[in-house]
Amino acid sequence: MTKTPDSDSAPLQIITGKARLAGVLGWPVSHSRSPALHNYWLRRYGIDGAYVPLPVRPDQFEAAVRGLQAAGFRGANVTIPHKEAACALADELDPSAQRAGAVNTLVFEADGRIRGLSTDGSGFVASLEASGLRLPASGRALLLGAGGAARSVAAALQDGGVQVAVTNRTQERADTLARLLPGLEVVPWAEWEAGLGGYDLLVNTTSLGMEGGPDPLFCPSLKAASQALVVADIVYVPRQTPLLAEAAQQGLKTLGGLGMLLHQARLGFREWFGQDPVVDAQTEAALTASL
Numbered sequence: 533m534t535k536t537p538d539s540d541s542a543p544l545q546i547i548t549g550k551a552r553l554a555g556v557l558g559w560p561v562s563h564s565r566s567p568a569l570h571n572y573w574l575r576r577y578g579i580d581g582a583y584v585p586l587p588v589r590p591d592q593f594e595a596a597v598r599g600l601q602a603a604g605f606r607g608a609n610v611t612i613p614h615k616e617a618a619c620a621l622a623d624e625l626d627p628s629a630q631r632a633g634a635v636n637t638l639v640f641e642a643d644g645r646i647r648g649l650s651t652d653g654s655g656f657v658a659s660l661e662a663s664g665l666r667l668p669a670s671g672r673a674l675l676l677g678a679g680g681a682a683r684s685v686a687a688a689l690q691d692g693g694v695q696v697a698v699t700n701r702t703q704e705r706a707d708t709l710a711r712l713l714p715g716l717e718v719v720p721w722a723e724w725e726a727g728l729g730g731y732d733l734l735v736n737t738t739s740l741g742m743e744g745g746p747d748p749l750f751c752p753s754l755k756a757a758s759q760a761l762v763v764a765d766i767v768y769v770p771r772q773t774p775l776l777a778e779a780a781q782q783g784l785k786t787l788g789g790l791g792m793l794l795h796q797a798r799l800g801f802r803e804w805f806g807q808d809p810v811v812d813a814q815t816e817a818a819l820t821a822s823l
């Protein structure tokens with residue numbers, strides 16, 4: 533395998549009869565940036581392989597997974613709405629998938645077993661670390677949202693020793709999350725802005741602020757924040773959400789969602805294609821070009 537540091541001089545993608553294959557299962561799946569990212573890495577490392585979008589209806593999910601296995605695929609990413617079905621289908625779950633209750637990466641083992649991983653949360657933490665944004669020991673984080681991404685991010689932060697609180701428009705969903713992740717605190721949605729002073733990290737894990745989402749202009753008040761607060765948004769379209777712009781305006785450190793997207797993909801790529809891919813400025817530029 534040739535490792536080429538410069539994507540401009542990278543070899544053309546090779547696909548022979550021995551190519552390693554993977555893809556992303558979703559419904560719909562056309563919005564997924566994973567094919568652009570994985571095929572960029574395949575080209576960059578000169579790997580004989582391909583990664584394809586796989587639009588699969590929910591009632592066809594299991595049949596599609598078994599078919600991919602039968603066709604010799606190495607595995608697949610799983611996106612909305614299949615993450616929980618993938619969790620149920622896997623023969624073996626790694627601890628992150630067990631804690632997240634969802635699987636975003638399937639690995640087809642040579643003996644026919646299917647291993648399920650959840651890399652969203654560890655991708656977020658890796659992105660935070662890669663940006664040099666360290667939290668104090670036993671730091672405190674507040675997550676906006678209690679959906680699938682929140683669960684994964686909360687579990688990964690807890691695993692790193694962070695005290696995590698969540699707040700969600702629908703309180704019941706936050707309470708459910710707190711039952712699944714012991715130690716998680718729930719803050720009422722109407723009260724989180726006023727209580728922001730007690731946190732080191734704020735993470736928006738809702739779809740608020742996302743282009744085409746329920747409220748693209750979502751911009752809460754950060755007036756109660758301490759100057760040490762790090763503000764992260766896992767939304768990556770746009771790259772700078774109104775929340776991040778407001779935080780930057782107040783002189784706070786910020787982190788966008790693109791890094792999480794890049795880092796969560798690394799583990800699957802390594803499992804299927806046998807190479808640990810780098811996340812650097814070129815990778816980021818390749819992905820940004822596809823947005």
Ligand SMILES: NC(=O)c1ccc[n+]([C@@H]2O[C@H](COP(=O)([O-])OP(=O)(O)OC[C@H]3O[C@@H](n4cnc5c(N)ncnc54)[C@H](OP(=O)(O)O)[C@@H]3O)[C@@H](O)[C@H]2O)c1
Pocket residue numbers: 652676677678679680681682700701702705737738739740742746747766767768789790792793794796
């Ligand atoms: N950067 C990355 O790699 C990455 C990875 C995964 C996800 N994401 C992004 O994360 C976001 C959430 O994904 P998900 O899979 O967790 O979705 P999800 O399970 O559907 O959860 C959506 C969350 O957004 C909240 N929400 C939606 N509309 C709202 C509104 N009008 N007001 C207040 N809260 C609202 C929901 O609150 P309720 O419970 O009250 O409905 C829930 O907490 C998406 O934008 C997705 O693109 C990014």
